[in-house]
Amino acid sequence: MQNTVHHIQPNCANFRSVARALTIVENDLTGAGELLKSLTFNKDTPVIGITGPPGAGKSTLVNSLISTLLAGNNKIAVLAIDPTSPFNFGSLLGDRIRMASHFNSLNVFIRSLATRGSLGGLSAKTIEMADVLRASGFDYILIETVGVGQSEIEIAGLADITLLVLVPESGDEIQNIKSGLMEIADAFIINKADRADADLFTNNLKKIIQQKKENGPPVFKTIASKSEGVNEVINFIKSASHLKNNRKELLMSEKAYKLIQQRLMVNVDKKKLQQKIAEALAKPEFNLYTFLDSNWQS
């Protein structure tokens, strides 16, 4: 058997094969394209997106979800995404999860991913890496990202089920919540629910959801640090496969669109662009739009 890259079939029974496949895809090493095309998706693994503002306790919740799922004898993959934003501390995400000592478990695979792409937000690489995990036979895939700005919209385009984690103090903001949030979140999780005003906040949120949408997303209360309320979230995840099937086409189209975008831009030589711009800028009549119509790539 030849040792060509596309013979790597990532399999959760062998974490090294998964890690290697991810590295090949992340860095677009030789054979990455072949590897992706050879992926098979025999198992319909649910991809759970967990997002929310900094400080909402996402990592603690992920830890707690993992513990509960492990007790059910599941194999779990975690992709902790760092949108490399100054306001959040994404690169810590994977570490925070890893620090919880019992996750030296052979059943939990954790990978951190920093995405500083010129494409903004979650990169096309994220899609490809999530697909590697989906093809690896895990029972659950958790994708965690600090969700402020654009990233929580993009995680919703990547995950089958998106959980939006908030804290009771988010109260001021919730008054201004736009319908966009309802489109993104399949469930709201009010974490740190032992804090003051948690009930008030939860009820207000429920009221807002009802006003906007019949049968809107459910609201769960958790105290992730004590694993309280986490079983209810797991039950929701298990019962939510209909959500996934309803929008499979849309999700896949969004993913395809992103990947096409990445491929088209691969041929744009950024260095050359910068050099030609520098030359053109020296002229006082410089106009960017005329420049782009010119033959700058030649």
Add this chain to the structure above:
Amino acid sequence: MQNTVHHIQPNCANFRSVARALTIVENDLTGAGELLKSLTFNKDTPVIGITGPPGAGKSTLVNSLISTLLAGNNKIAVLAIDPTSPFNFGSLLGDRIRMASHFNSLNVFIRSLATRGSLGGLSAKTIEMADVLRASGFDYILIETVGVGQSEIEIAGLADITLLVLVPESGDEIQNIKSGLMEIADAFIINKADRADADLFTNNLKKIIQQKKENGPPVFKTIASKSEGVNEVINFIKSASHLKNNRKELLMSEKAYKLIQQRLMVNVDKKKLQQKIAEALAKPEFNLYTFLDSNWQS
């Protein structure tokens, strides 16, 4: 004279011409390309980006900056950008500024822009609209956006000078600030500086900046609601043209890259993509990467 679109020369002496040019560009109406190519940039108008987390008081600061600049007999344009994120309330930005009654001034032009682009973050349209304003002869252009996630990185790619607005309560977050923030912010503004711990927070921030970088960005304290400290910010803006010149090439290259991306994607038929994906998904062996290599566009 023919009434063709590209004869519209947006001019701040005539707000209707500016508004019309913006509308043509925003909606890509006939002649938008010609209009952009005919823009002339005689005046080196500074573009000031104002960003920061929700609740930092950005709109109040913008109001205060406008008042002060108006007193100096300047013509000002404001572009309030809504990244259409559930966590922020961008569409209110323009309104909040407009509500301050004295801005029925003939010297302040305000435009709101919602950006829900599949490109993520600030769209290519934002670049084009900012360029329309830059060519209109204003003295100052202010671009305000809620800066969480990716958007504050993108505003830094659009503005000559980026002000990052924080509040003393941001203290917990500041401990974790990564160098990325220093790359983005040309100045930090601690707003609501009459709140508890404002001095402590300011000093901590200064210390962090010093550790990371000699001659790092300055830190200003403001109470925007009382216009306190705002003159210092204006003085900084006036003195900061060196910042702009230092990275003109980089800024322009980033803008060019975004615009190229937008143009390449224009030819991708999203509806057809979705339809073909729906057909392909019906087959159990569906693999997105094989699909993209196929001839789906034909």
